[in-house]
Amino acid sequence: MIDFRYHIASIVSIFLALTVGIVLGTSLLQEPALKTTQDLTAQLATTKEELRTQIKALERLQAENDAFIAAATPERVAELLRGERVLLMEAPDANPAEREAILDTLIQAGADYAGQVTLKDAYVDQQRLDQLGMLVNRLMPVDMPTDTAATPYEKAAMLLGAALMTNDPAQAGTLNKENPTVLDEFERAGLLSIDREPGKRATIAVMIPPEDPYEGEHAEAQASALVSLAARLDAASRGTVLAGGNTATLPGGLIAALRDKNETIKHITTVDTADTPLGRITVVYALREQLTGRAGHYGTGPGASSFPLTTPSKASTPSPHR
Structure with a gap:
């Protein structure tokens, strides 16, 4: 005959097994997810730095282009x-x-x-x-x-x-x-x-x-x-x-x-x-x-059809606008 204490022990054992399983399962699931998140964060941080470097390089290039064009402006527009x-x-x-x-x-x-x-x-x-x-x-x-x-x-x-x-x-x-x-x-x-x-x-x-x-x-x-x-x-x-x-x-x-x-x-x-x-x-x-x-x-905005204009000839004489 199985007494009441056996039933209690069995029930406790079942719940203990469930608890251990849940803890182990959660831990096993958390580890891959955590690693994936960490890898993604590291990748995004790397991409951010790469983009920041590219932006700085483009800004330097734009500044150099602007300086070159500004220096050439008097000659390009003269007369x-x-x-x-x-x-x-x-x-x-x-x-x-x-x-x-x-x-x-x-x-x-x-x-x-x-x-x-x-x-x-x-x-x-x-x-x-x-x-x-x-x-x-x-x-x-x-x-x-x-x-x-x-x-x-x-x-x-x-x-x-x-x-x-x-x-x-x-x-x-x-x-x-x-x-x-x-x-x-x-x-x-x-x-x-x-x-x-x-x-x-x-x-x-x-x-x-x-x-x-x-x-x-x-x-x-x-x-x-x-x-x-x-x-x-x-x-x-x-x-x-x-x-x-x-x-x-x-x-x-x-x-x-x-x-x-x-x-x-x-x-x-x-x-x-x-x-x-x-x-x-x-x-x-x-x-x-x-x-x-x-x-x-x-220009570069909506409705701009072309950019830039062709350099006009200084020798040509414009006709009246109207």
């Missing part, structure tokens, strides 16, 4: 813009270092610097749109052809284009006598500031977009306001280039907004690498191309 008067139009929150580097390259290309117009945040402030509308309606000459459906931004662009630009080289450096107070009125209204004498009209223009894309509910309207201005600068001149860094090709960026405009894109050239020495050379080549009546979109 290409000789005889042209250039205006810089700076959007609100543009990068000043980028603007100065572009200006240096334009001067190296022989362009006569007319001056700079810097738009203020108030220009694209949707809360001040009515104020802008009243101003442009007051300043608009009665004989200036205007679409009755034109927005305040489109009217402002027409006024500024006529005040700042000319497509007649013989008129370069002269005031538009039909409406000579436009810049003063816009400056007095807090919409822009000027440097040097941009009112003495230029023949070509470079517009520099905001460094960061517009965001929020008014982003599209703000970008559209600046696209309208770029279009009018181009229509009133021998050529206009919108030149910025790659961030301007992101959603809400000015280059992205312009490249989305089917009609405007046919006339204005864009360069989205103007924050690099090669991109700044491309800006000069693009202006030279504009003088022949052609436009393109250059």
Whole structure:
């Protein structure tokens, strides 16, 4: 007869065996998994260091390339813009270092610097749109052809284009006598500031977009306001280039907004690498191309069709833009 103590001992033995099995099984399973995890971590750490080394090497190579191109820039652009008067139009929150580097390259290309117009945040402030509308309606000459459906931004662009630009080289450096107070009125209204004498009209223009894309509910309207201005600068001149860094090709960026405009894109050239020495050379080549009546979109961002431009011939004489 098997007594109760035997049953107790049997049950305890069974549970003890189960416990030992679970412990042993878990340990055996943990060991391969732990080793696999350790191996994967080591591999990822190695890959990370390899990538970091590659990035540093590419950065050094890029720096060397930029230095080489910067040193070669004066020779590559010399005389290409000789005889042209250039205006810089700076959007609100543009990068000043980028603007100065572009200006240096334009001067190296022989362009006569007319001056700079810097738009203020108030220009694209949707809360001040009515104020802008009243101003442009007051300043608009009665004989200036205007679409009755034109927005305040489109009217402002027409006024500024006529005040700042000319497509007649013989008129370069002269005031538009039909409406000579436009810049003063816009400056007095807090919409822009000027440097040097941009009112003495230029023949070509470079517009520099905001460094960061517009965001929020008014982003599209703000970008559209600046696209309208770029279009009018181009229509009133021998050529206009919108030149910025790659961030301007992101959603809400000015280059992205312009490249989305089917009609405007046919006339204005864009360069989205103007924050690099090669991109700044491309800006000069693009202006030279504009003088022949052609436009393109250059760089590495969406909508860029080719990069870089072919070196223009210094012996060729560009035909009028319009």
